[in-house]
Amino acid sequence: MKPRLFLDEDIHFGLAQALRKRGHDVVHAQELERKGRSDREQLAYAAEQGRCLMSFNMKDFVILHNEYAVSQRDHWGIIVSRQIPVGEVMRKLLRFLTDHSRDSAKNRLFFLG
Secondary structure (H helix, E strand, O other): OOOOEEEOOOOOHHHHHHHHHOOOOEEEOOOOOOOOOOHHHHHHHHHHOOOEEEEOOHHHHHHHHHHHHHOOOOOOOEEEOOOOOHHHHHHHHHHHHHHOOHHHHOOOEEEOO
């Protein structure tokens, strides 16, 4: 089973729509009315929903990943990247979705860019 994605609010909204058109299960914080929530809340939501979270907020999500690991809490993957053009994000996410399963992403941190 392919990873199901949750895109944080700092990711271009159109990316969720473009990935869905290609058959991927992707939701965006904006469409779920989750804009303005803390990073901790976003990760907890993604974990609860069985979704791998993608964000450009590298520093905070690396810290949260480490906190989850220390406290032995599960998440379904965290993908972080520096700010890169949307086309490049799309290509790299499509490669990620091809190369990883939902289970292989569990509790792992990935650097996209």
